Amino acid sequence: MSEPLLKVENLKKYYPIKSGGFGKVSETVRAVDGVSFSIREGETLGIVGESGCGKSTTGRMIMRLIEPTEGKIMFQGKNIMNLSKRDMRKARKDIQMIFQDPFASLNPRHTVGRIIEEPMIVHKMGNRKQRQKRVEELLELVGLSAYHARRYPHQFSGGQRQRIGIARALAVQPKVIIADEPVSALDVSVQSQVLNLLKDLQKKFNLTFIFIAHDLSVVRHISDSVGVMYLGKIVELSESENLYNHPNHPYTKALLSAVPVPDPEIKTKRIILEGDVPSPAHPPSGCAFHDRCPVAMDICSKERPHLKTLEDGRMVSCHLFD
Amino acid sequence: MFYYSIKRLLMLIPVLLGMTLIVFAIIHAIPGNPALTILGTKATPEAIHSLNRSLGLDNPWYVQYFSYLKDILSGNLGTSIQTNSPISSEIWPHLAATIELSFVAMIIAVFVGINAGIISAWKQNSFLDYTAMILALIGVSMPVFWLGLLEQWGFSIKLQWLPSIGRDDIRNSVDPITNLYLIDTLLRGRLDQFWMVIRHLILPAIALATIPTAIIARMTRSSMLEVLKSDYIRTAKAKGQRMIWIVYKYALKNAFIPILTVIGLQTGLLLGGAILTETIFGWPGVGLYIYNAIQYRDYPVIQSGILVIAFIFVMVNFIVDLLYGLFDPRIKYR
Amino acid sequence: MSEAILKVEGLKTSFFTDDGEIPAVDGIDFSVNEGEILGIVGESGCGKSVTSLSIMGLLPSPPGKIVGGHIFYKGEDISHAKESKMRKLRGNDIAMIFQEPMTSLNPVFTIGEQLMEAIRLHNHLSKKALTERAVELLKLVGLPRAKELLKEYPHELSGGMRQRVMIAMAMSCNPKVLIADEPTTALDVTIQAQILDLMIKLNRETHTAIIMITHDLGVVAQMCNRVVVMYAGKVVEEGLVKDIFNHPKHPYTEGLIQSIPDLYGKKDYLHTIKGSVPKPGSIHKGCLFAPRCEFVMDKCRVNTPELLGDSHKSRCFLHQEKA
Known part of the structure; x- marks a missing residue:
């Protein structure tokens, strides 16, 4: 088995909350609390979870757009946490990002050509002519036309704008693309176009994806393996077929059962979780999920479970599997 | 809190x-x-x-x-060079005159400004809206002394409706207790004098109120426009609530924070910036007091006058800060 | 079949902008029966939200205006009713909840003040009775600590709780029809499941008819009895949920169902509908879906199909020919 291209170990992000006006740290928000995973080249890791679970923070930390509090990010065998600011900027050429909001992430005053060219200028790639040629290639690649380069973002629909965002990410020939909710702002009929495009591009360039989303069906469709996050931690991580067909963690089970299935014949037995996700500033003791868990045991409120690898290679963080 | x-x-x-x-x-x-x-x-x-x-x-x-x-x-503001009497006892009557004038001006500004702003926002792009906003523009740009002179010419000289100078008539002067004449006349049970004091207040108060009125109106309008577009206003309509009620109860409370900030700043400016108005209308306030002191190079008076005005300015904004919490429960005091 | 409580006939709603008249809803017909859950499904810009605002008389006006058709509530046309008449209907007979629970409640008034206002507007109750009713409503929508909640402000509640408060407010006067405009779109999946469950429960217990406006076919499949599919301001298909999911009669509905990634199986490629939704106001001849349709025929580009059928209607030449 080949070495993973990207390996994240015990990644943490803590935000101190100051109060009392004297700069005293009264509490800590554990946005991401010890996340580990690895991805092999050309594969897709999906990260799912509800809002506030830390999935977007995790994505941003891999690019060090948010500086991690603790942890290791091994990319091609090197820990990019040790890179200086300047070296990190260079390293970002290999890791690019696609954002959720295709409306907000494109500068409205720049032409599409300029937007796509920009990362190439930053990384000093080619001369002006070569770059412009590449912009045209990229536009064709994502299903737009070369003449679109002269237009402005507001002249495009949501799906087209997301294609522009993808072209911009591809401009510097990255190895890894972190996609943060790339289709959640799009209509269903357009969403499927963008998902197909991402799959095509992955095959063509042997891209590695980290696909962050809240939509479980979308994640299943695109991912080889999937990590489920709850309150800053991964509660289950496994090969995607396995996870969806036989979820282990009670939270994964509840999450899957909660999705309304677009087929009136399938009436799933919904597991309705009580209450809301607790605040990451005051996570429950022991297992963070125990207060909403339908099968919680005594130990769950006392001891925090660790992510264990089961026999079939799936990883789950739950006392049921001790 | x-x-x-x-x-x-x-x-x-x-x-x-x-x-x-x-x-x-x-x-x-x-x-x-x-x-x-x-x-x-x-x-x-x-x-x-x-x-x-x-x-x-x-x-x-x-x-x-x-x-x-x-x-x-220790409350000792020094001695006036001009009159050789302690400033701390001399300054109060002047200060009271300024406070009274500013207070009345501010009431006018808040009442007219907020209502004009609300109507402008509610009936956006209507004739009323345009009229109110053009008036507001004129209000901000018109020099106070010019407006004051116009008022005196129109209402005192031509129409002879209102007095143009001072806080009271010289031959019928108010016997001060607190030096706030509106209160003093009532305390002494002189309703005739109370009315006279009001008549004296009208013209300078209007002159002084113009700029704050215009600024408050514009702030209210923009703040209300934003609030009226919000989802909770739609919710209130969906409940079957009346529009006038929605505007004055629901929307205004939400729109009030920026308006309150402006009111606070303007109150401070009024207290300090009344010099022009006071000079034109012969109003014996702090402004006129400092103005005279400057002419006599009465340094202790200038020093104390500036200090008192600055002090009031700071206190007004302190009070405004505390008031925010009354209007927005999301503002937490820690 | 039970009586239609709300009936929309040939409704046309337009927005008048500097670029001229833009028809957002272009002649739609549907009806809601007493106690049923009707889904209105479609993608952004199809006119589903404008339809709901037209029924409530809450169109932002100007620029929005009903330019044609009728809306019958209990047989009476309310499409051009006076504001005072609409005020009596709103919240009392027809209530509405919205997509963004975070912004739909007024941030500077307590939950109690807002909830009790909704009750008081249509009922004369003593202060004590008002409070009791408010507590009862909060319990009905499954909120714990009802009494304390009355004194709290919206920002102290989570999104799911706020949507429950919105539902409590909408249910406060036992409306005949509840219009829910994307009520769970802004919520997480597990919270969405809670809210959908609650709405089904309320529908069964109170027999309030629900118009569920959504883009999520999953929500429709799990919740609704009947569904209306909208595309570019028109109804393209209407029928029982099971008929529409099993035998869609319009290529758009079919494409929509197939474009959703499957939670229970994996296909390599998703079905797609090429192109994107036409901009509202763009001029078209023939069927509006023709430029994106994989079964397009010559006549589709020239003639506009009608919405035909008995219980399962569709606006497509292809299926009308087959039949």
Whole structure:
């Protein structure tokens, strides 16, 4: 088995909350609390979870757009946490990002050509002519036309704008693309176009994806393996077929059962979780999920479970599997 | 809330100290010797020297500053060179006159400004909206002295409806208790004088209120426009609530924070910025008091006048800060 | 079949902008029966939200205006009713909840003040009775600590709780029809499941008819009895949920169902509908879906198909020919 291209170990992000006006740290928000995973080249890791679970923070930390509090990010065998600011900027050429909001992430005053060219200028790639040629290639690649380069973002629909965002990410020939909710702002009929495009591009360039989303069906469709996050931690991580067909963690089970299935014949037995996700500033003791868990045991409120690898290679963080 | 108020009050101390320091520095930066001013140009060097010593002016600046500070804290604002009486007792009647005028002006500004702003926002792009906003533009751009003179010409000289000068008639002057004449006349049961005081207040108050009215109207309009577009206004309509009720109860409370900020700042400016109005209308307020002091180079009075106005400005904004919490529960005082 | 409580006939709603008249809803017909859950499904810009605002008389006006058709509530046309008449209907007979629970409640008034206002507007109750009713409503929508909640402000509640408060407010006067405009779109999946469950429960217990406006076919499949599919301001298909999911009669509905990634199986490629939704106001001849349709025929580009059928209607020549 080949070495993973990207390996994240015990990644943490803590935000101190100051109060009392004297700069005293009264509490800590554990946005991401010890996340580990690895991805092999050309594969897709999906990260799912509800809002506030830390999935977007995790994505941003891999690019060090948010500086991690603790942890290791091994990319091609090197820990990019040790890179200086300047070296990190260079390293970002290999890791690019696609954002959720295709409306907000494109500068409205720049032409599409300029937007796509920009990362190439930053990384000093080619001369002006070569770059412009590449912009045209990229536009064709994502299903737009070369003449679109002269237009402005507001002249495009949501799906087209997301294609522009993808072209911009591809401009510097990255190895890894972190996609943060790339289709959640799009209509269903357009969403499927963008998902197909991402799959095509992955095959063509042997891209590695980290696909962050809240939509479980979308994640299943695109991912080889999937990590489920709850309150800053991964509660289950496994090969995607396995996870969806036989979820282990009670939270994964509840999450899957909660999705309304677009087929009136399938009436799933919904597991309705009580209450809301607790605040990451005051996570429950022991297992963070125990207060909403339908099968919680005594130990769950006392001891925090660790992510264990089961026999079939799936990883789950739950006392049921001790 | 109580804890927050105390904390804010404590935080005012450095602000107020800085203020005294600046006032002190400005006065000392002005060329000229107070002893020379007091004794006249024919004074002997010995006389100047001994007066300097008795006034403490030969001490280093920080010693002077601390003794100045000590005086202020004990309520001693110094002695007027012009009248030779203590400023602390002299300044109050002037201050009261200014407070009374500013207060009335502010009531006009808040009432007219908020209502004009609300109507403009509610009936956006209507004739009413355009009229109100053009008037507001004129209000901000019109010089106060020009408006004051126009008022005097129109209402006092041509129409002879209202008096143009002073707080009361010379032959029927108010016997002061608090020096706030609206209160004094009522305390003495002189309704005729109360009415006279109001008649004197109208023209200067309107002149003084123009700019704040215009600013409040514009702020209210933009703030209300934003609120009226929000989802919870739609929710209120979906409940079957009346529009007028939605606008005045629901929307206004939400729109009020920026309006309150403007009201606070304008109140402060009114108290300090009444000089022009007071001069034109012969209003015996702090503005006129300082104006006269400047003409006589009465430094202690200028110094104290500026200090008192700055103090009031700071306090008004402190109160506004505390008021925010009344209108928006999301603002937490810690 | 039970009586239609709300009936929309040939409704046309347009927005008048500097670029001229833009028809957002272009002649739609549907009806809601007493106690049923009707889904209105479609993608952004199809006119589903404008339809709901037209029914409530809450169109932002100007620029929005009903330019044609009728809306019958209990047989009476309310499409051009006076504001005072609409005020009596709103919240009392027809209530509405919205997509953004975070911003739909007024941030500077307590939950109690807002909830009790909704009750008081249509009922004369003593202060004590008002409070009791408010507590009862909060319990009905499954909120714990009802009494304390009355004194709290919206920002102290989570998104799911706020949507429950919105539902409590909408249910406060036992409306005949509840219009829910994307009520769970802004919520997380597990919270969405809670809210959908609650709405089904309320529908069964109170027999309030629900118009569920959504883009999520999953929500429709799990919740609704009947569904209306909208595309570019028109109804393209209407029928029982099971008929529409099993035998869609319009290529758009079919494409929509197939474009959703499957939670229970994996296909390599998703079905797509090429192109994107036409901009509202763009001029078209023939069927509006023709430029994106994989079964397009010559006549589709020239003639506009009608919405035909008995219980399962569709606006497509292809299926009308087959039949």
